[in-house]
Amino acid sequence: MNPHNNQSMEGGLVEEAVHVEIEIEDRIEVLTLPVTGEVELVDVIREKLKIGEDFHIFERNRDEPFKHHDRGRKHVRVVAHRCHQVKLDVRFEQHSKPHHFKPSTTVFKALQWAVSKHAYDLDPTNAAKANLILPGADAPLPREDVLGKYVKPGDCTLVVDLTLKDFTNG
Known part of the structure; x- marks a missing residue:
């Protein structure tokens, strides 16, 4: 064969x-x-x-x-x-920074962008603690999930908060 x-x-x-x-x-x-x-x-x-x-x-x-x-x-x-790309609005303190990602992008990759010099330029200590969380949620988005999972049908925008809260102790 x-x-x-x-x-x-x-x-x-x-x-x-x-x-x-x-x-x-x-x-x-x-x-x-x-x-x-x-x-x-x-x-x-x-x-x-x-x-x-x-x-x-x-x-x-x-x-x-x-x-x-x-x-x-x-x-x-x-x-x-259905979305060819997702407009991710990352809010931190009193600011909001948008960036376009494919719906197949992982939360981890989006988080890396958010803490980088391209967005909020966090120092390494704060970047290590950072997570993305849906507004009003109690837990951060799992880093292995894809962004498309959280986009509501009929919309191609996802709003998340960048948080430095420690979630390890519940």
Whole structure:
């Protein structure tokens, strides 16, 4: 069998299974999808979940749209969202700084931007304590979550507060 063109010795196409974890706005779907020949994984995802072109699909924590996967990969994590980008408004003290991110960007990456010289330029001690939190929430956003998870349907803006509060002791 030739692994580069998905053809068996008899000339037929080989079907490979790819495990796909898809975050669609506020839910997660885990699928095992067959990919045969030249069919792109993104097309299989759209068909299986019955989502149209109004959803943008990104690989998790990547900025470029997801088009295809490397044929050798058996697991892919993607984010499907109606927003092509999210306007993140980070509030700190009496200021608010906006920045555009893809919905597939992790809270951790957005936090790194917020504490950097591009936003609030926190010193290393304060930056280490910093978290992003939804206004009025009791706990910070999990750093491994993607921003798209917190964007309300029909809106592409997310407002968060940058906090230096210590959440380790509840």
